[in-house]
Amino acid sequence: MNRTFTVAAIVAVIAFVAPALAGCVTTTVNVTDRKPVTRPFSRILIFYLDEGCDFSLFDSTLYNICLRTHAFADSGYAGRSDRESVIADRLSTTGTEALVSSWYIDSAHSSYPAFRHYLDSMHVDGLLIVGARSYSHEEHTEQLPIVPSTARNPVELSVTHRYTSLNGTYLCDLFDTRSLVRPVWRAEIGEKGNGHSTRAGLAGKLVRQVAESLKSTQYIAH
Secondary structure: OOHHHHHHHHHHHHHHHHHHHHOOOEEEEEEEEEOOOOOOEOEEEEEEEOOOOOOOOOOHHHHHHHHHHHHOOOOOHHHHHHHHHHHHHHHOOOOOEEEEHHHHOOHHHOOHHHHHHHHHHOOOOEEEEEEEEEEEEEEEEEEEEEEOOOOOOOOOEEEEEEEEEEEEEEEEEEEEOOOOOOOOEEEEEEEEEEOOOOOOOOOHHHHHHHHHHHHHOOOEOO
């Protein structure tokens, strides 16, 4: 067999398979709490945190520890704003506007009273906080056939392909800013098999499922 052909075939197979592996993501949305609202939210401010905090009770202490400390940090701004943009894009509808907090909130709004005043001044009636709870990487190995066996050539040529996928779990809390004490909607969401090898989770598929769940329960407009 021609060695040049074999090398070219190996490269072609891996190039074809790698994108397919990246798209094999399984997602779950497990709603753990849900309270009725009188109408869908019109403006929701989106926060993404690199670590999960327990927002079952929102107060100034939790705000200072979690939102202000992590969301206002200069490090990780690009990744944080990218994830918030993905969430905001999927949640926005003709009746509900989703805002990226990284674009609007800065040190001028860092104190808890200033933050509450900003929510009122911007007519934000919903607050969605997505916090990364845990990440894990899985190493995979598979044999990719290059040349199938035939009667004349009973030996099947294959190449060992190794790749890494990312599993991530996140906590979602949706608040009505008129009370902002306990969430009106909570969910544990997860994805398994994301083709990224670093912390670049929150696949669009998962966020779409979250959006559909919020639409079906009238938290965001259709």
